Amino acid sequence: MVPIRLWRLPKQDFSELMGYFRAVYRADERSPRSLHLTAEAIAMNPGNYTVWHFRRLILEALNVDLHDELNFLDNIAESNTKNYQIWHHRRWVAQKLGTDAANKELEFTRKIISLDSKNYHAWSHRQWVLQALGGWEDELDYCHELLKEDVFNNSAWNQRYFVITRSPLLGGLKSMRESEVNYTVEAILAHPENESSWRYLRGLYAGDTQSWIIAPQVSSVCLKVLGSRINFVFALSTLLDLLSHGFPSTQAFRDAVDALRVPDDNQTDSNLAKTACLILERVDPIRVNYWLWQKSKLPQ
Amino acid sequence: MEAPVLEKLTETQQNQRMVEYEVARIYDFFLRAPRSAQEFMLELQRENHIEYLTNGLNHLGPSFRVLDANRPWICYWILHSIALLGDSVDAELEARAIDFLNRCQDSSGGYGGGPGQLPHLATTYAAVNSLVTLGSHEALSSINRHKLYTFLLQMKHPSGGFRMHDQGEIDVRACYTAISVASILNILDDELVQNVGNYIQSCQTFEGGIAGEPGSEAHGGYTFCGLATLILINEVHRLDLRSLLDWVVFRQAGLECGFQGRTNKLVDGCYSFWQGGVCSLLKRLSLDIDEQSVQPDAREGSSFDNLSTGADTSRKVNYNDVGYEFIEKHPSSQPLFNSLALQQYILLCAQVPEGGLRDKPGKPKDYYHTCYCLSGLSLCQYSSSNEDSPPLPQAVAGPYSNLLEPVHPLYNVVFERAIEALDFFRGK
Numbered sequence: 001m002v003p004i005r006l007w008r009l010p011k012q013d014f015s016e017l018m019g020y021f022r023a024v025y026r027a028d029e030r031s032p033r034s035l036h037l038t039a040e041a042i043a044m045n046p047g048n049y050t051v052w053h054f055r056r057l058i059l060e061a062l063n064v065d066l067h068d069e070l071n072f073l074d075n076i077a078e079s080n081t082k083n084y085q086i087w088h089h090r091r092w093v094a095q096k097l098g099t100d101a102a103n104k105e106l107e108f109t110r111k112i113i114s115l116d117s118k119n120y121h122a123w124s125h126r127q128w129v130l131q132a133l134g135g136w137e138d139e140l141d142y143c144h145e146l147l148k149e150d151v152f153n154n155s156a157w158n159q160r161y162f163v164i165t166r167s168p169l170l171g172g173l174k175s176m177r178e179s180e181v182n183y184t185v186e187a188i189l190a191h192p193e194n195e196s197s198w199r200y201l202r203g204l205y206a207g208d209t210q211s212w213i214i215a216p217q218v219s220s221v222c223l224k225v226l227g228s229r230i231n232f233v234f235a236l237s238t239l240l241d242l243l244s245h246g247f248p249s250t251q252a253f254r255d256a257v258d259a260l261r262v263p264d265d266n267q268t269d270s271n272l273a274k275t276a277c278l279i280l281e282r283v284d285p286i287r288v289n290y291w292l293w294q295k296s297k298l299p300q
Numbered sequence: 301m302e303a304p305v306l307e308k309l310t311e312t313q314q315n316q317r318m319v320e321y322e323v324a325r326i327y328d329f330f331l332r333a334p335r336s337a338q339e340f341m342l343e344l345q346r347e348n349h350i351e352y353l354t355n356g357l358n359h360l361g362p363s364f365r366v367l368d369a370n371r372p373w374i375c376y377w378i379l380h381s382i383a384l385l386g387d388s389v390d391a392e393l394e395a396r397a398i399d400f401l402n403r404c405q406d407s408s409g410g411y412g413g414g415p416g417q418l419p420h421l422a423t424t425y426a427a428v429n430s431l432v433t434l435g436s437h438e439a440l441s442s443i444n445r446h447k448l449y450t451f452l453l454q455m456k457h458p459s460g461g462f463r464m465h466d467q468g469e470i471d472v473r474a475c476y477t478a479i480s481v482a483s484i485l486n487i488l489d490d491e492l493v494q495n496v497g498n499y500i501q502s503c504q505t506f507e508g509g510i511a512g513e514p515g516s517e518a519h520g521g522y523t524f525c526g527l528a529t530l531i532l533i534n535e536v537h538r539l540d541l542r543s544l545l546d547w548v549v550f551r552q553a554g555l556e557c558g559f560q561g562r563t564n565k566l567v568d569g570c571y572s573f574w575q576g577g578v579c580s581l582l583k584r585l586s587l588d589i590d591e592q593s594v595q596p597d598a599r600e601g602s603s604f605d606n607l608s609t610g611a612d613t614s615r616k617v618n619y620n621d622v623g624y625e626f627i628e629k630h631p632s633s634q635p636l637f638n639s640l641a642l643q644q645y646i647l648l649c650a651q652v653p654e655g656g657l658r659d660k661p662g663k664p665k666d667y668y669h670t671c672y673c674l675s676g677l678s679l680c681q682y683s684s685s686n687e688d689s690p691p692l693p694q695a696v697a698g699p700y701s702n703l704l705e706p707v708h709p710l711y712n713v714v715f716e717r718a719i720e721a722l723d724f725f726r727g728k
């Protein structure tokens with residue numbers, strides 16, 4: 001045992017506390033007082049991964065009830081939601097507790113997400129819980145709930161993609177595609193300026209460009225948004241993507257794109273993709289180099 | 301200018317409008333200012349930044365509680381920023397930094413967040429980059445490469461990823477910090493590279509960017525780490541480069557001109573490097589992008605069958621030459637992002653004229669943001685030229701005296717220092 005008194009430490013300063021910690025750490029003393037000491041050190045600096053690491057060794061050695069450990073984490077989590085160590089520790093504890101912990105972990109991440117809807121760690125943890133411990137039943141509804149509240153929440157769209165591609169209850173991307181396309185098209189028509197929904201739509205055809213270019217819902221949502229003549233950047237860039245994969249340009253698309261030209265666009269072209277690039281250079285000037293680059297890659 | 305009406309907007313829209321309003325106010329003020337004031341506003345306040353940074357090194361004392369497990373990072377952020385500004389620390393400070401980092405070096409290899417702490421991949425990267433930035437024989441030879449290699453192997457996980465530390469988390473950052481360090485120190489080999497490509501490939505999302513772990517959301521920091529890693533191990537063809545490019549160029553915000561880290565998130569100065577870095581790496585890969593465009597479906601379907609076979613063994617590469625060879629790829633002339641607009645965001649919105657740089661107006665400055673805003677600014681300035689020749693005046697926003705040292709885009713250390721270190725560890 002390391003000869004130091006720990007139980008009734010007065011408000012010691014940081015370096016003193018860390019001095020004690022180093023002493024028990026070096027002596028590899030896996031005792032209740034060491035456990036207590038790690039809690040104190042974590043309260044002072046939750047980013048110290050060495051302390052967390054040692055705490056795990058002690059928890060294992062002392063065979064502590066890990067439900068208590070989750071409560072300990074709850075108490076420090078809310079003010080440290082962007083700390084890698086706390087989330088990593090949480091994963092370790094939940095893994096040891098097994099499926100018993102699934103509900104609590106889903107509830108806990110739901111709480112963090114309600115305070116910070118794009119918290120990267122909380123979402124990663126939630127995905128890990130679903131995959132390792134289960135609890136998929138309500139996840140698609142949860143995504144819908146979040147998107148209903150804020151359809152621009154890209155983390156919720158990402159989670160939705162995670163669910164439809166990985167949930168063992170849903171049958172995978174292909175079987176979900178039709179209903180998801182309908183859902184997404186509705187979201188796009190409500191907010192054509194929302195990049196998240198456009199990227200999600202493209203994602204529904206990942207690895208299947210043949211279906212992408214022949215899907216009537218895809219070309220029709222593009223055409224509708226182009227026809228509205230506002231917030232059409234994503235529709236136009238989607239059209240470019242379709243064309244680059246062999247989508248045949250139709251008169252309806254030529255007319256819709258022509259209508260977006262302004263008198264200044266004197267450099268028009270019979271090539272639809274080229275005209276689309278020219279319009280994008282004008283309406284999306286922050287990406288002018290990208291549109292020029294795209295134009296330079298078009299078949300001559 | 302009227303404050304935005306925020307009712308009936310979603311949370312994302314409200315936050316976005318607030319930032320747009322704040323940034324537009326700054327740009328508006330700038331545009332209305334007389335020419336002399338404009339020139340001043342666009343000036344990089346070198347002296348003040350150097351003072352802020354040097355103070356930080358001097359005060360690397362006990363007050364840094366939260367970052368107590370992060371001190372090599374503070375060293376790197378500060379030393380790299382000072383080097384970007386064309387300055388260096390005095391001999392005494394240099395000796396102190398080398399000594400301190402040496403005390404963070406674990407007896408069995410790698411660097412911890414402070415003396416006596418477990419070795420950790422991220423702090424190992426920070427320590428090695430700090431020492432490369434210092435650049436002296438003493439600094440470079442203080443690194444125990446043999447033991448460091450052992451540490452890297454211990455952190456390797458069968459999935460292809462790396463753990464941050466003993467029993468630590470596995471993610472794309474860990475891959476990058478391990479591979480970057482191994483590359484610069486000339487200890488990268490097949491064993492370290494094994495399956496890394498599989499892991500990174502599994503982290504590219506449907507959006508096009510790369511996530512921290514499979515399933516998570518595409519994110520600027522992880523995207524830089526993932527792309528740079530694949531370049532360093534010569535497996536960049538694992539990615540869908542076109543969708544990556546499309547994703548990253550859309551991260552530059554039209555009104556604010558800075559980069560955001562994820563879709564529909566707010567701009568932040570530090571992504572000037574992470575996303576700007578992705579753009580400048582992609583620019584050098586234009587031939588690889590073309591190749592994928594000719595056969596867009598080549599990756600589809602087949603990519604998953606190839607997952608278990610790992611690297612394409614027909615192309616035997618010397619990993620340790622990538623650091624030299626990649627920067628010799630001559631990029632097409634124009635950057636793929638809007639370099640002048642980004643410089644404007646960094647100088648007018650992220651710069652604190654009294655010294656230091658920040659995430660966005662209203663946020664406090666810190667060393668992390670100072671480092672990555674300056675690194676991003678340097679990338680912008682050299683984005684139409686090469687690191688070994690001075691850029692044209694029109695590529696540099698503000699006075700030409702704003703020009704920083706160029707960085708090596710794979711390691712993010714000053715270019716010359718990177719080349720010297722590559723030479724040093726190859727016995728050249």
Ligand SMILES: [Zn+2]
Nearest residue numbers: 568569570659
């Ligand atoms: Zn930031």
